[in-house]
Amino acid sequence: MDEDAPSEITVLTLNVWGLLAISKQRTERLVEIGRRIAHREPVPHIVALQECFVQADYEAIRRETRFALPYGKYFQAGAFGSGLVILSRWPIEESWCHEYPLGGRPTAVTQGDWYVGKGIAGIRTRMGRMGEWVEVFNTHTQSPYPSDSHIVHRLSQSWQIAKHLNTATLQQSKLDSGSLVLALGDFNMKPCSLQHKILAARAPAMRDTWRVLHPDSSLGNVRDAAERARRRPVPTVEYNLVENGCTSNNATNTWRWPKGLQRKLAARAKKEGKGQAGGSGGLGLGAVDFTDVHHVPDDALDENGHRLDYVFANVAGAERDGEWEDVSVASPITGEPREGERDKTLDKKPSSGGLNGGGKKDGGSADGGSKSSSRRGGKRGVHFQEYPIDVHGPVASLKEKEPPSKPVWVIRNAQVTMMERHPTLGCSLSDHYGYEVTLVRRTPKTKQPSSPTNASNPAEVQKTSPPSAMKKGTAGRRNQDRNERPHTPPPKHDRERDPSVRDNNGRGTYLDSPTASERRGSSDSSRQAKFSALPPSASAAAVGVEDDALPLTDQQYSSILGQIRTYASKKEKEQRYRYVHFVISLLMTLGFLAAVWFIPTSYGGFVFLFVGMLNFAAGVLDGLYALLFLGRERGCLLEFEWEVSNARSKERGSRLEVEARNLNLAGGGGGGGGGGGGN
Known part of the structure; x- marks a missing residue:
């Protein structure tokens, strides 16, 4: 990759759970987190950490990542620090930290949100010496509590985040093409909740990267009202990781295990004599096998997993087989193709990509392409409902626009990461998993005007006519184009024949059941298996999920x-x-x-x-x-x-x-x- 003008950027967000005197095995875990980040393939360009409250822990992470991510900023706020950290491959030009006007109260001592100065921090950097500007925001919003007494504070924080992001996107739109705005962190909100809708509606240029690839992913754990209304079966551990993007309360996270199992795991680590800080080996060297203490299989039910960690970006869509879809293909109201674009949508061939829209294209079975046509998001065959984004206001975002002619950023891959265990302690690296997104810069293909030579040939004129020139009398011509490039609809899956579906229905509490599809393209080689995905008929709109790009009602x-x-x-x-x-x-x-x-x-x-x-x-x-x-x-x-x-x-x-x-x-x-x- 040319460091002067990189065309690909990978970002990672992780809540490291680094509370002083509260978080267990804090020092050892955070050192290992820094080591894992430095040895990731590829190494992220931007890393946002939350709950890193101790300065010494930040310095330990910086020592581990000093070569891969030589630049970093620890943001000071509140009485005990904000806990926000941003690591960067490129020099930091500017930085800032704004505390939320409403961020907890002093009397809630056990909650501690007011004392740590909850806020939003950010940096501004260039991608390489001559690259475009990147504006990165990192935040950790108010924690949700059973009584939800801070709901107004959380709504206010989403409102403040949206104001900062909308201002940033307006400023970046006035700069050179290809500028990028990123918002990473632990947002402590569920997808499509009111906080999520505020952020999406008030900062319409920013997109929830996971929902771009997985528009039908879960809206919370199985007990949340929004998720129960979808009437889906209880997801498995692996489905939550791969399709729902759950980073919190995962059944495989050791810090979510019962206290008895946690004590048993700690006793086993102490017995092995390798519980000292840092251990004798990193990245699996000299690691201890703790599977005999407790093992959670991938097909076990995971009732509590949900998504709290997000990456928002001003992206134009998702990459599919090296190409990306125009943001003005689908209607923002009905999800149907717009007039003049319907035939282009039908002509698109079903892609045969894998998980999250990334990875290899030639892996999988022969029928993988047709199967992936029934999946949602990423390289799946279901066309993601891309909407034109106008940063000047939510209502203006519904106007139809011409495809952008300048370079834009699209999503190549998104995945849950940092799921490894500490090699000598056997515990998870944090009580959250990480979330990693890879973005690539693409230049939209524009149609060339017809030359005088071609103009004499009616067939050539027909091929070079733009969609806007198609009138009602061109229906036969559209049909002719479709006959030249026939669209093969994805095969219907017999879900009753799928044994995994029958098992889930037997153990689940809901009625509808996903269909089987094949996962490919994940960087986690230990989790290459088959997963369930909804057919096109049960898209996000069909189950009552409102579109994120719509303004608030x-x-x-x-x-x-x-x-x-x-x-x-x-x-x-x-x-x-x-x-x-x-x-x-x-x-x-x-x-x-x-x-x-x-x-x-x-x-x-x-x-x-x-x-x-x-x-x-x-x-x-x-x-x-x-x-x-x-x-x-x-x-x-x-x-x-x-x-x-x-x-x-x-x-x-x-x-x-x-x-x-x-x-x-x-x-x-x-x-x-x-x-x-x-x-």
Whole structure:
């Protein structure tokens, strides 16, 4: 690869679980994480880490990756650091770190989100000495809790991320072609949740790379309401890794095992005498076999796995067999090909790629190509619904546009990574798995205008005519083109004959069952097997998954505003309560001080004075909390509410304008010259 102008970039995100005095085997694990990153093939160009709170751990990772990733930034924020780290192959030109306005509260000591300064960090670098700009964002948003008392904070953080990303894409669009914006991290949100929809709608140029390749992947674990509504069978361990992209709560992750199994694993490592820091070997050298402690087979059911780690990028689509699909092929509303593009979609031959749209093209069985036609995303035959992206606004993103003529970035491969165990401790490297994405730069092919020589030949003119020139009278010509390049529909799978499907139905809790398809192209050679995928008839739209590129609906805006107002009302009452407590504690303290003069014994006076001091301290803390934190939080809530209300008003106005324009166009086309007679 030419380092002056690289045409391919690989990025990796991983939550390293590096909490001081809380995370187990922290030092040994993070050293091994750095070692694994440095020896990956290919070595990532950009790495984003979360929960790396200890400076010494960051320095240990830098020592391991100093040759592969010579540049890095540890971002300081909050009382204990942000935990955000970005490693880069290229020099860092700029860096920044912005704390979220709403990021937890000080009274939630056990949660710790407020103390670590949750925020979004970023760098700006060039891909090589003469390459394009890359703007990289790294974030770790508010953690979800059972009561979900921080839902408004999490919505606000998604809103803030979208603002930063939309600004970045607008700036990059004014620069040279091929500039890239990346957002990596532990977003602590489920796919197609309200937080996810906010980010996708408010930063329409950014795409969730996994959903580009797997638009029908899971929306959470099997107990989540959105996933239960899809009525799918309980996924297996391997299906969650390969098709659903689950990086958290995986059944194979040792830190999700029961405490008894974790203690047994630690005892086994101690017994082997290789539990010292770093071990005697790395990357499997001198490693201990821990499979006898507990082994989770690939076909075991995984009820808790879900996806929390994401890579968003301003990509134009996904690469398929060395080519990429135009972003304006499918309709953003129905998923059907647009007028003038329908025949091009039908003419596309079913691709025979493998997992995640990457890897070898010549591997697999003879019928692999037809099987992959029933898969979704990546190189699968189901055409991903690509939509034109307009960074100037969500409503404008629905306008049809000409294919881009400048170089664009497309997704070649995406996979769950960093699933290895520590060679001497036997534990997983983190409580999360990593997520890796490979992007490639492509220049769209443009049709050449017909030459005078060709113009004399009607057949040549027909071949060089652009789609926009096709009228209703060209239906026969389209059929002729289709006859020249016949489209072979993918074969239907008899899902009742698939024993793996029958087993899943027997053990699962839902009705529908995936069909079998063959995986190829993964870099993890230990997991090359067959997996299930949905047929085209059960696409994301068919199961009720709204498209990510669509703007927020009025109902969604109302839901956000309703939650903001409910939370603000609750906090306003809490603020009044704490002010009242402060006043009462002040009066009680004065009473205690006065009562000391009337107590005959010194012991009784000391007790009264001590209790009065404690009462006064508690009242002062409550008063300061109400004044400083709750007052600031209330201001941030008002700002958030105004931004959402303003966005909804603009959205309503834009929709009314679009509807009026459509009505005028319809009236002008149908009424002819009679349009001037009405009002």
